Amino acid sequence: MNSKKKLIAGNWKMNGGLAANEALLKAIIAGLGDGAACDVAVAVPAPYLAQVQSLTFGSAVAVASQDVSQHEAGAFTGEMSVAMLKDFGVRYALVGHSERRQYHGESDVVVAEKAQRALAAGLTPIICVGETLQEREAGQTEAVVKRQLAAVIHLNGHCISEVVVAYEPVWAIGTGRTASPEQAQAVHAVLRAQLSAASEHADRIRLLYGGSMNAANAAQLLAQPDIDGGLVGGASLKAPDFLQIIAAAR
Numbered sequence: 096m097n098s099k100k101k102l103i104a105g106n107w108k109m110n111g112g113l114a115a116n117e118a119l120l121k122a123i124i125a126g127l128g129d130g131a132a133c134d135v136a137v138a139v140p141a142p143y144l145a146q147v148q149s150l151t152f153g154s155a156v157a158v159a160s161q162d163v164s165q166h167e168a169g170a171f172t173g174e175m176s177v178a179m180l181k182d183f184g185v186r187y188a189l190v191g192h193s194e195r196r197q198y199h200g201e202s203d204v205v206v207a208e209k210a211q212r213a214l215a216a217g218l219t220p221i222i223c224v225g226e227t228l229q230e231r232e233a234g235q236t237e238a239v240v241k242r243q244l245a246a247v248i249h250l251n252g253h254c255i256s257e258v259v260v261a262y263e264p265v266w267a268i269g270t271g272r273t274a275s276p277e278q279a280q281a282v283h284a285v286l287r288a289q290l291s292a293a294s295e296h297a298d299r300i301r302l303l304y305g306g307s308m309n310a311a312n313a314a315q316l317l318a319q320p321d322i323d324g325g326l327v328g329g330a331s332l333k334a335p336d337f338l339q340i341i342a343a344a345r
């Protein structure tokens with residue numbers, strides 16, 4: 096068992112609205128009371144960063160973005176730079192979420208550039224890796240996640256221990272189909288071994304599990320020795336569920 100603080104990060108995806116965000120965050124912050132045993136973050140749609148920054152100010156909830164540009168500034172319509180994110184108190188940036196890889200064609204190289212850009216600006220990238228159902232059924236899970244992690248393992252001038260890695264089997268995201276604790280732990284152990292080979296500080300790196308984590312299955316997943324938190328989609332939109340997951344992350 097390792098002793099680092101777990102991290103529970105909600106990913107709102109393209110959900111929310113001014114009124115709904117306020118109700119959700121107020122309920123989460125009230126539910127946390129004096130704080131949480133773990134670190135907590137919410138990755139929110141970009142238009143709501145200012146609102147979420149102000150609602151979470153002084154609370155235990157950190158602000159995360161769902162993406163970040165690999166470019167510094169300039170003619171990149173629709174993109175968000177690290178400097179812009181920092182203006183709104185963003186602390187973590189999701190990088191390489193499978194929906195970005197799938198629908199926006201983000202390659203391992205782009206994911207690495209984004210992670211690099213985030214780190215250079217002092218944001219912590221939450222780098223997502225994971226296999227599709229087809230890849231799992233073809234026995235390629237290990238090879239796929241190792242390839243995705245290898246792309247980010249040597250980030251110029253940065254120690255890999257500064258990142259967070261999220262294992263998110265694509266077949267478990269938004270499907271209600273969760274990896275069993277044993278399946279998830281097996282892949283986390285592979286990732287930990289790969290990180291250990293690259294850095295003497297691998298044990299400091301938080302490895303999150305994501306994929307239909309919910310109030311009912313979180314405790315068992317989070318009890319696995321190499322699962323250091325969760326990246327939570329659907330269940331992060333319901334305060335009671337998100338709070339139960341946070342409570343399970345001790």
Ligand code: PEP
Nearest residue numbers: 268269305306307328329
């Ligand atoms: C996610 O979006 O990263 C995710 C894990 O979603 P869900 O929890 O809904 O499967």
